[in-house]
Amino acid sequence: EVQLVQSGAEVKKPGESLKISCKGSGYSFSNYWIGWVRQMPGKGLEWMGVIYPGDSDTRFSPSFQGQVTISADKSISTAYLQWSSLKASDTAMYYCARGNHYFDYWGQGTLVTVSS
């Protein structure tokens, strides 16, 4: 059974750094793209970017390029989404999902709250 399990909710202060994770199981992690999707409170889905764990090829939406880092460690079947300096506007639910053109399996989401 394909599963994506994300790390738990985070509460951070503006300016702090954060790295959240997404662990895949039940399939060959290296051979499928993993994407990240943001959903701000009460808002729609936003495509952030994707990574191919096999070679770490990464693509970003222009809206998120330079704002976050996407990485993966294929040895432990885990993808990451990272911020170096959080802003209040980063408060959102973040989903990881398998795929590139479309997402066929989704993680349960990680709620990130940034507040002073």
Place this chain on the structure above:
Amino acid sequence: QSVLTQPPSVSGAPGQRVTISCTGSSSNIGAGYDVHWYQQLPGTAPKLLIYGNSNRPSGVPDRFSGSKSGTSASLAITGLQAEDEAEYYCQSKDSSLTGSVFGGGTKLTVL
């Protein structure tokens, strides 16, 4: 404002048929890129409903169907059920972007 436009809301009575539109342009749907649809039940992660314009993943009832024509796509739901009440999103690639984009979402209310 997304490059894929969906109506904010649609509604229908149980048993009825509803459609949700997704209007794009010559740089996305009209360029030949596939359209995919997701269902997001309240408080849960999105779920893939339709991929490649009209294909249903295993386990998705055949009450759900997708189509595409020109610069638009549609999701149709027949035999509406209370459990279909959710937010629905379309997704496609856009040639002006390095990746994909989602529509703004449509809230389906079952009356």
